[in-house]
Amino acid sequence: MTSEPQTGKPQTSERQPAPSQLQRTLSRDLPAHEGQTVKLQGFLHARRDLGGVQFLVLRDRAGVVQCVGSGLELPLPESSVEVVGRVAAHPKAPGGYEVHLQSLRVVTAAVEPSPVELPKLDWHVNPETLLDYRVVTVRGLKERAALKVQAELVAAFRDHLIHEGFTEISTPKIVSAGAEGGANLFPIDYFGQPAYLAQSPQLYKQIMVGVFERVFEVAPVYRAEEHATSRHLNEYLSLDVELGFIESEEDVMDLETRVLAAIMARLAERAQPELALLGAALPEVPAHIPRIPLLEARQLVQEKYGHAVHGKDLDPEAERLLSGHYAEAHGSDFVFVTKYPRAARPFYAHPELNADGSADAELTRGFDLLFRGIEITSGGQRIHDHAMLLESIAAYRLNPEALAGYTEVFKYGMPPHGGFAIGAERLTAKLLGISNVRYARAFPRDRHRLTP
Amino acid sequence: MTSEPQTGKPQTSERQPAPSQLQRTLSRDLPAHEGQTVKLQGFLHARRDLGGVQFLVLRDRAGVVQCVGSGLELPLPESSVEVVGRVAAHPKAPGGYEVHLQSLRVVTAAVEPSPVELPKLDWHVNPETLLDYRVVTVRGLKERAALKVQAELVAAFRDHLIHEGFTEISTPKIVSAGAEGGANLFPIDYFGQPAYLAQSPQLYKQIMVGVFERVFEVAPVYRAEEHATSRHLNEYLSLDVELGFIESEEDVMDLETRVLAAIMARLAERAQPELALLGAALPEVPAHIPRIPLLEARQLVQEKYGHAVHGKDLDPEAERLLSGHYAEAHGSDFVFVTKYPRAARPFYAHPELNADGSADAELTRGFDLLFRGIEITSGGQRIHDHAMLLESIAAYRLNPEALAGYTEVFKYGMPPHGGFAIGAERLTAKLLGISNVRYARAFPRDRHRLTP
Structure with missing residues (x-):
């Protein structure tokens, strides 16, 4: 025609x-x-x-x-x-x-009218309807802008790490046990054997530090959590990093700072039309992102805002308040919360060291990174010493037999190492002001959604 | 000390x-x-x-x-x-x-001697032992060289596609049905609902042609095949490409040729020590890789080598013979086998068109790429016309209700499109002369192997 x-x-x-x-x-x-x-x-x-x-x-x-x-x-x-x-x-x-x-x-020729008029599409329509018709609604200009920004973000992550001598790895998503313990795993029937979808490449990226010293992986991970919040997905793209021969978790935070700066630089260079369409302003990444120990952060939130934190971690409200404080008082959209207590971290988190070099009984070298009010990353130094790892497993009352596959590699001279993981969708959503993380993924999986 | x-x-x-x-x-x-x-x-x-x-x-x-x-x-x-x-x-x-x-x-300090002496390690040791101790043996110089080459190969794949205007996507690996039909799927318990691990991002990359026109994905895929061959893995890294507004599958083969050339150029530039260690010689990628229709390829193998092919596809021996012919007579390590019959291709393969523009009843626009005797890629043009797709589903005696999720997007003006997928491990293994594809993956999964 x-x-x-x-x-x-x-x-x-x-x-x-x-x-x-x-x-x-x-x-x-x-x-x-x-x-x-x-x-x-x-x-x-x-x-x-x-x-x-x-x-x-x-x-x-x-x-x-x-x-x-x-x-x-x-x-x-x-x-x-x-x-x-x-x-x-x-x-x-x-x-x-x-x-x-x-x-x-x-x-x-289209043979039917689109179920949603794409030019009129906006974030405000009923989210379930938009996701039901995702095969078409994903063509919307804002929808694709978000995914385009994510693609650039991921490319910047990789390119920067390759520039710093990191090697990309690909590790199994079918595993015999969970890295973080047994909870929240999706079971698979693997030729009649029980298996699970990996929650994280944690163990594997640590093993690969013994091979390449500096490794990263960009791959999906799985959390069988029955939550239905605006910040969780059951399948998400994890940007994982691990590096060896570090002095402490400070090296890991320094690296993450450089990675974030590289991401924002690439977005500024290559994603201006998408950022403008979404009305998004890129954050400045300070040369040194502020760092505050968790216990001090809780105190600050209590004293400045009268918000008492219950539980071991910061709650979402405390994350918002703390972020607000750093934005206001320090002009930083980012803040590292450091020295997490052991009770809030998995067994492989490296303990903080006391002045005499002994392991602190309470604190770890684990950190979170908050960005504009939400945690976008967890990281830290990991235990590399075989004896210390076995002690930690005992202290956590875990079964050493079940973790024998994990502890095996620590017999062979693992250097001090640490790493972090960024949830690509959560960072994308927060950067772009998308209120629900599901719109930062092409085809999200949640408690009720297996299609499209 | x-x-x-x-x-x-x-x-x-x-x-x-x-x-x-x-x-x-x-x-x-x-x-x-x-x-x-x-x-x-x-x-x-x-x-x-x-x-x-x-x-x-x-x-x-x-x-x-x-x-x-x-x-x-x-x-x-x-x-x-x-x-x-x-x-x-x-x-x-x-x-x-x-x-x-x-x-x-x-x-x-290592606290135990390594179970395998890494400097003496070679491909000849009992493969099961090497894989049992993979957490250490993966440190071997040749083992890590193979994985390093793969990392460079994957980076070249991505960089070249980005250079040609492709956008990276991340699609679900938890799906409600298989793209190729119901066989060979690993079942997952998804909050009590039946689900499966994705065999391929096929449908999703097609949907995303409607968004970005040109897309790629690097992600694991899953085949629950009970084979124990040297060329199959149950979990492998798939390098997937799909592009719209093509004239025919020739455009797809042209693109794959450019991608392969970019891969070999990067390996030549960045992986010389690894290639030398493994005694691997990079292939020349001809500006135009030879193309031969499947039926002619079968005839050639029969006439030149007396090898009769049974079944719809080429068998592994026929692949070796045909590759040998092209290496010998045309100096090419690569050959595209084209115009696969419908019986050897899934329902979404675009039929070949006759001179009058009507669909050929027997042949498709699907192709395989052989490299040094083995198939490393499948690709082709896909059906984009909604009515033609429904007819094909009927002709294949598939249930249109079960495929309604697949056919939905074809109501909305999908342009002519096609794509291909390369198995990263198989290409790596063949490039490097590694006889078993399991050594081209850090932690392979096979019929019996769920660990490490």
Whole structure:
């Protein structure tokens, strides 16, 4: 279905190729083609007819273009189309240019109207409906902007670590036991043997410190938690790091600071249109992110805000208050909460050392990183000494037999090491002001959602 | 435990920092420090005593260094250590330099001898034993070289695709049904609902063509096949690609050719030491990899080698013979086998089109890529037309209700698209001449192996 040229005849005097021979132009490249005839491909994002003048919005992978025509036979929105037309400056059009259409060819016609009108889509629609129709709603401009930002974020994470001599690893997601203990695991039938989906690559990344010293992994992890909060997913993309020959967890926090700075630098360079669309402002990453021991943090929140923290960790309200304090008093969107007590950390967390070099009975070298009111990372130094690890397992009243697979590698000279993990979706959501982490994942899995 | 300086006194006339203040030097950087005192950290890879002269091999993330000392108290191999000494040229030492030790500090002592002597490790030891002790054997120089090559290969895959405008995606590995049908799926208990581990991101990458047009994913996939061959894994790293607005599967093969060229270029640039250690020669990637329709390939193998192929696909012997023919007659380590019959392809494979534009009843636009005798990739154009997809589902006698989640997105103008997937471990193994694909994965999962 090719319609006749309607607006702006082909300028033969310009000796341009015939439309059928034109190379495809992307929406973002229009400024370089002002006055020329171009061919565009993409999806019919929106269409309007104003008294015989047709306004189309074409969406391609690089952005959107306003197209103007008349008398065209238009397919349903979301049809994929190819258009040919002349590029003209137009200050009110998105990007400052529009295309005066000569022809429109339907590549593949949509056979049903989209269940949600994508141009009207916003974060405010009923979230369950948006997720039910995710195969289409994920095409929405804000939805894809969030996923694009995440892709850039992940690329920056990897590139920076490779630059610092890290090696990427790929570790099993089918495991015989959980790294953090037995709770919250999804069971798998592995050829009749019981197995589980991995909660974390914790053990494996530690083993690989013995191979490459510095390793990272970007892979899904699984938490069979029955929560239905705005900050949890049952399957999420974990950005995992582990490095050997460290002095203490300070080295790990320094590394994470550099990684975050690299992420923000890449987003500033490559994701400006997406950030602008989402109204998101990138944080400054201080050269030294403030660090406060957990016990002092609890005291601060109690004294400054009158918020008493119960339990071993900070509660979500305490995280918000503490973050608010650092934003206000120190101008930092980030704060490391350090020296977590053992009661709030797993058995492999390295104890804090006393002045005489002995292990502290209460505190660890574990930390969390808060960003704009929410924990986006857990990390710390790990126990590398075999005897200390066995003692810790006993102190935690865990079964050493069940952990024999874990403790095995510590017989072989593991150097002091530590690491951290960032939940990609949670960081993306918080960066972009997306209130529910499920929209920072293409196809989220939650307590009730296994499809699409 | 610091031993006294033994060989080569500190050269105070050079005004070098005291050993405790030295920055760490990596093994590969020794040439720049000839005659200087350096500090190295790593694992004690090997140790020998020849008439009072101690030869140590230190292994760090960048390579190995021969160190010479005397009278040092040496810990067990695999202990992590820090040494200080003077760099001297020595033609017979690995890398052409050795370090004359002044001191050795044990960072973490190994508490047991390694169950397998890493310097003597080779591919020939009983593979099950090597895998049983994988937490240590993965430190072997060849083992880690294979994984390092894989990391570079994966990085090249991603970087090239990003360069061509692709966006990285992360799709669910917990699914309600299999993309290829119901067979060979690992069942999961998902909060009491039946679910499965994804065999492939096939559907999801197709959906995401509607969002980004060009997408890729690097993630594990799962096949519950009870095979115990040298070429299969139950969990492997799949390098997945999908792109829209193609003319035919030729565009997909062209893209894969460029991706392979980028991979080999990066390996040539960044993995020479690993390739040399493994005695591996990189293939040339022809600008146009030869392409032969499956039916002609079967005929060629029959006529030239007298090998009759039974079944719908090429058997492993036919793959070897066909690859051999192309290596010999065309100088190419690669060959695309094209136009697979429908009987050998899933329902979503796009049919070949006849001259009049109608769908061919027998052939598809699916292809495999053979590399040095083995299939390393499957790909093709997919059906994008909703009506054609429903017809195909009927022709394959599949249940359209069960596939409703799959067909949904095809109502919304999916452009012509196709893609491919490369098994990272299989490509790595074949590149490096590793006979069993399990050694191209850090912690392989097979029929009987759930640990480590």
